[in-house]
Structures are given as structure tokens and as C-alpha cells.
Amino acid sequence: MTTNDTETVTELKNVHLAFDEKEVLQGVDLSLVPRERVVVLGQSGSGKSTLLRLILGILKPTRGSVQFKGMEVTRMGRQRLNRMRQKMGMVYQYSALISSLNVRDNLALPLEELTTNSRREIDEMVMQKLELVGMADARDKMPSELSGGMRKRVGLARGIIMDPELILYDEPSAGLDPVTSTVIDELIISLSEKIGATSIIVTHEMESAFRVATRMAMLYKGRIIADEKPEAFKQNPDPVVAQFISGDTKGPLMEGLPDENT
Amino acid sequence: MISPLPIVRSALQQVSSVLWLLIHTVQEMGDHMMRGRLPFRLSIFFEQTDRSGVGSIPLVALVSFFIGLTMALLTGYQLRPYGQESLVPSLVAIGFTRELGPLMTGIMVAARVGAAYTAELGTMTVTEEVEAIEAMGIGPLRLLVSPRVLAVFLLMPCLVVISDFTAMFGGAIVSSWAFDIPLQLFFTDSLESLVIRDIVAGVLKSFLFGLIIGLVACYKGLSVRGGAAGVGTATTSSVVTAITTVIGFDTLFNIVLVALFDK
Numbered sequence: 001m002t003t004n005d006t007e008t009v010t011e012l013k014n015v016h017l018a019f020d021e022k023e024v025l026q027g028v029d030l031s032l033v034p035r036e037r038v039v040v041l042g043q044s045g046s047g048k049s050t051l052l053r054l055i056l057g058i059l060k061p062t063r064g065s066v067q068f069k070g071m072e073v074t075r076m077g078r079q080r081l082n083r084m085r086q087k088m089g090m091v092y093q094y095s096a097l098i099s100s101l102n103v104r105d106n107l108a109l110p111l112e113e114l115t116t117n118s119r120r121e122i123d124e125m126v127m128q129k130l131e132l133v134g135m136a137d138a139r140d141k142m143p144s145e146l147s148g149g150m151r152k153r154v155g156l157a158r159g160i161i162m163d164p165e166l167i168l169y170d171e172p173s174a175g176l177d178p179v180t181s182t183v184i185d186e187l188i189i190s191l192s193e194k195i196g197a198t199s200i201i202v203t204h205e206m207e208s209a210f211r212v213a214t215r216m217a218m219l220y221k222g223r224i225i226a227d228e229k230p231e232a233f234k235q236n237p238d239p240v241v242a243q244f245i246s247g248d249t250k251g252p253l254m255e256g257l258p259d260e261n262t
Numbered sequence: 263m264i265s266p267l268p269i270v271r272s273a274l275q276q277v278s279s280v281l282w283l284l285i286h287t288v289q290e291m292g293d294h295m296m297r298g299r300l301p302f303r304l305s306i307f308f309e310q311t312d313r314s315g316v317g318s319i320p321l322v323a324l325v326s327f328f329i330g331l332t333m334a335l336l337t338g339y340q341l342r343p344y345g346q347e348s349l350v351p352s353l354v355a356i357g358f359t360r361e362l363g364p365l366m367t368g369i370m371v372a373a374r375v376g377a378a379y380t381a382e383l384g385t386m387t388v389t390e391e392v393e394a395i396e397a398m399g400i401g402p403l404r405l406l407v408s409p410r411v412l413a414v415f416l417l418m419p420c421l422v423v424i425s426d427f428t429a430m431f432g433g434a435i436v437s438s439w440a441f442d443i444p445l446q447l448f449f450t451d452s453l454e455s456l457v458i459r460d461i462v463a464g465v466l467k468s469f470l471f472g473l474i475i476g477l478v479a480c481y482k483g484l485s486v487r488g489g490a491a492g493v494g495t496a497t498t499s500s501v502v503t504a505i506t507t508v509i510g511f512d513t514l515f516n517i518v519l520v521a522l523f524d525k
Contacts, residue, residue, distance in 0.1 A: 056397050078401075079293055085399035096394035098386075110398045113303075113405070162398075 007033050008067070009166050009198045010055050015064035016222075017050060024050055026222030027064070032166070037192055037199040039209040041244060042219035043253060048202040049093075051219070052168045055200070056088060057081045068166075086114055089159035089197075093171040095151040097143040097158070103130070104139045107158050114162070129157040132194070133187055149180035153187065160191055167192070169201040173208045185211045206245055210234070218244065276481075276503070283481045287408050290401035307409035314375040314410075315417030321374060322367055322421050323428040329366060330354055330429025331436045338441045347441040351448045352455030354433035355426075360460040363426040364418075365512050368471035371418065372504035376479035379410050380500035383483025384493040392484065407484075411476035418472030419465050426464070459523060467515055471508050478504045 011031040017024050024047040032038050042048045053059040054066050057073045066073040068084050076084060097106050107126045111117055117125070130136045133153040143151060152172065159167055172188060173181035185208050192199045203209050209216060209230075216233040218226040218241050226233060226241050234245065243251035291301035338350045383406060386392050395402040434448035443451075482500035486492045 058393060058396060078289070082293075082399040082401065085397060088397070090394065090397040092390050092394060094390065096390040098391050098395070099389070109395075110400060113400045114398075 009034055009069060010200075011065075011067045012051070012054065013065040013067075015054060015061045015066060017047070017054065017059065017061050024222060025054075025061070028219070028222070028224055030217060030224055030227070032198050032200060034165075034198050035192065035196055036214045037188070037201060037212055038215045038217060039201045039203060039213035040217050040219055041204060041206075041209055043244075044204065046219050047222060048204075048219055049170050052090065052170055052200065052202060055166075055168060056085060056090060086110070086162055087165045089162065089164035089167045091152075091155050091159040091167065091169045091172060093174055095143070095155035097151060097154060099143050102140055102142050103135070103146075103154050106143070106154065107161050110158075110162055125161065129161050130154075132160070132191065133157045149176055149184070152176065152180075152184055156184070156187060156191065160195060160197070163195055164197055167197050167199045169199065169203075171203055172201060173203065173205055181205070181208055182211070188212050206247070279485070280477050280481050283403065283407065283484070284477055287403040287411070290404035291408050293401065294404055302404060302408040302412065306405070307413060310410050310413035311417055314371070314378070314414050315420060318371060318374055318417075318421055319424060322370055322425050325370060326358070326363070326366060326425035326429040327432040329362065329432070330358060331432035333357060333362075333429070334433030334436045335440060338437060342441070347437075347443065348451070350433065350437050350441060350443065351430075351451035354430055355452035355455050356460055358426045358429040359456055359464045361464075361512075361516070363422045363429065364464050364467040364471055365509070367418065367422045367425045367468065368475065368508040368512070369505050371414065371421065371472070372475045372479075372508060373501050375414055376475045376504045377497050377501050379414075379476070379479035380483040380486075380497045381493055383410075383480055384486035384496045387484055387486045388489050388493060402484075407480045410480055411473065414476040414479075415469060415472040418468040418475075422464060422468040463515075463519055467512065470511060470515070474507050474511060475504045478507060 008031045012028050015025050015028040028051065030038075030040075030051070040048050040051060050059060054061055055068070055073070057066070057076060060074055068087075071080075071084070073081070073084065097103075098109065101109065104123075104126055107129060108122050111122045111125060115122075127136060127139070130139060133156050135150060135153050135157060138146060138150060138154065143154070146154065156172075159169075169188065173184050176184060188199060188201065189212055191197070199212075201209070201212055213230050213233075216226070216228065216230055217224050218233075218238075220240050226236050226238060228236070233241065236242065236245075240252050243253045295301050334350050334354050337353050338347050341347050341349055383392070386406070392402050392406065395405055430449070430452055434443075434445050434452075437443040437448050438445050479500050482496045482503070486496045488495075
């Protein structure tokens, strides 16, 4: 997909990343335009979550460029990086709620630390976001008292507490039952429509991916090998994409994995 | 023969990492202050002072009481044949104020508070809580490290004073029972034998030990890798490193002090 710089929310150009000797990303190109929901698919360990950390500036690429609204993330100092992160909301696979704080304080933390809003205003904003995800009753509960699905919803509410322009989801429906998974997917769609945010969703669950995506990208061997609308993605003739969608055990994705008969 | 180079390299890496942590924490605090805000969250600071400072009083007092008592008893028996039991109060007072108070408190705080800090921050690291704080644009060092390090830095001298007094109290009780030194006389002798230099040296040491324990514990916690096992390894390493560093700096401090003032 070609977009011009002023239109993109975030853009990765020829991004390479290596941990020790292992090159996880080998020239990733990906850009997101406002309000779209891009799903990044790929096998476990293919570097999908790493992409999110690169966009957030938590990891720095060994080569290539990562931009947010035309600004180079890799060259930002600490203060600019923090200001940029306030425009993003990250939703973690295991929610990553602060275990020593209750739900209200978890959501209020960025508002208390980064804004000058009064306690009453903060309480109102917290309640508003909790209502959006249907968790208003859990306001005073500790994270340990919540189920996996509830924690995920609170994580979602925390991700949007600063009204971000870009929401990053790391495996939002992993480990959830099918019904809760659908609820979370619907929440992702409704949140992106209600607050007008752009979303990047990392997952390997096909059903969930087709439900939420407005565009789909497939990460394989450190590169994006397919990047298109869900309908076109479904028809993609690439054997890697076709095998990933079908979940077949025979095909190129089994290369390097142990033989089923051994 | 085992080459000392890797050990020296690893030690230097750890020292530079701890210094990096200190510098970046101060920078993050500075950033926040420039925005007209407090450098750390007061609620976390008071929670930590209560947990690490007030919560350590029973342990520090009890252990110091017994060590003071034992010290008085053993030195008293050694001095009795020479008729010098009257030196016991000054021995306990000087020994504790200048050396044993800060050192024993440092070891106890490293084991009790340092281990707790490492385990807590280590668990937060493996559950991605620390990264989540960073991803929100909040400085995790300012939020998590600064109140903890400041709490143990500021509370260490208070704990050392408690350690000194309880040790003298233990020494006084055993001296009145075993060597017929009245309580009143024990305390008068103790106070008379102390000079300002002993008190200042003890207090300075305790600030330094507090800073070392806090920084080492937070650094070890934030650099945890590898889940629950990693938290366990980091906690053990934190206590061992903090205790060794405290003893090392204590020796260095004593050498410098003697070289400068006791010639």
C-alpha cells in the first residue's frame, strides 16, 4: 500500500532488527493510515510483537526507519519519546495491569502522572472508559480478582484512557474462550470507530483477524510477504499465506519445525 | 587457572549499569520537576518508607540488642582480669556508632528490603508491568525506582540510630548484671566516650549504604530475564551483591577515614 508521509500515522521502512546473532526482522515495510485496523499475522516467534515495541520506541531497529506522524522515532530523545507514547495506547497480551493498584488506579495512573486534571475529572474519565468496555462495576477490584477476559477489557480501557491516535494490540484474543474472544473483537471495532483511532493488531488467530481487520499483513521470515484487504488476503495464492489461513500441517510453514512423525 | 578478566569485566559492567540507573532516574525526576510536578509519587514514597523503614525496626532492634549484649559480655570477660571492665560502655558505644551499627543494619536491610525490592520489580518486569508503564509515556525509573531508593536512603540513618541505642541498651543490661556497672553509669560513659567524628562517620556510612542497597536492588529487579526462576536468581544475586558491596565500601570508608583523620 502506498501512502504519502502526511497521511500515515506510523510507517516502518526497511526495518531490520537482530537479537545477538539472530536477525528477527529483515527489511519490514509497513504503513498505517488514519482509522484503519491493520492485522499483522505470523507464526509464533516471527517478530510480530517486536514490531509493536519498535513502533513504541521501546526497541530500536538495527537498520531502517520507524516514523510516527512523519517524525523519526529512532532519533527521538527521552522527553519526545514519552510525549509520542502519550498519543499511543498499548494493549498487552496478558493485560500487564499494575498488580498493586486497583482497576481505578490502573486507569488513572497515566492521567495523574501526565495531565493536570483534577481528581474528579480523572474519576469521570476513568468511569467513561470503563463503561465503554462494560467494566464499570469492577472499578474498585484488584487485577487478581478479575478473570482473563475482564482483565483484557480493563487493559483495553487503560489503552484508550489518553484518547490515543494509535492503539497497538498484542494478541488481544489469545487464551480466551470463543465468546469472550468475539466480545473483545467487537470492542476493538467499536473503540476504533468511537474514538477514531488507528489500530494495529498482532495475532495468529485467523477468525479473530478476519473479524476486525480492514487490512491484513503477513510477517514471514522477517519480511511482510502480503499486505492487502481481507477479501484479497483470503484469495492470496502465496503457499505460505494459504497454509497459514487453512492451518494445514503440510506446506512451507512446517520448514524448520520437527517432523510430525519424529 | 581461572582468568580474572571476565570477573573484572562483569563487575565493571554491573557498576556502570548501576550508575546508569542512578543518572537516568535523576534525569527522569528532573524532567518531571521541570513540568512543575513533584519528582516522585508521595504515596509510593510513604508506602515504601513504612514498609522498608518502619517495618525493619523490630528486626534491626532485636538483632542489635543481642549483638550489643554479646559484645559487652565477651569484651567484659576479657577485660575483667585486668580490672578494666569500666571500658565496656565505651567499647560498645564506639564500636556500634562507628562500625557495627551501620554495617549490621546495612546487612539486615539488604536482606530484608533489598530482596523485597528486587522480587517486586523483577515480577513487574516479567509480567510486562514495567514495560506497560514505559509504553504509557511515564518514566518507569521515576515512578518505581526513585521512591524506593529515596526511602531506603533516608531511612537507613534512622535505623542505624535505633541499632546503636538498642545495642547500647543490650550492653547496659548485661553489664549491670555481670560487671556491676549501673545502667546510668553505662549510658554516661558511652556518651562521654563518643566524639562527633564517630557519629558523623556512622551517619555518612548509613546514607551511603542505603543508596547502594536501593540502587543494587532496583537494578537487579529491572534487569530480570526468564520468568519466575529469573526473579529467584536476581533476588539472591541482589542480596549477595548488596551485602558484599556494603562490606567493601565499609572497609574503603574506614581506610579513608583512618588515613585522613586518625594519623
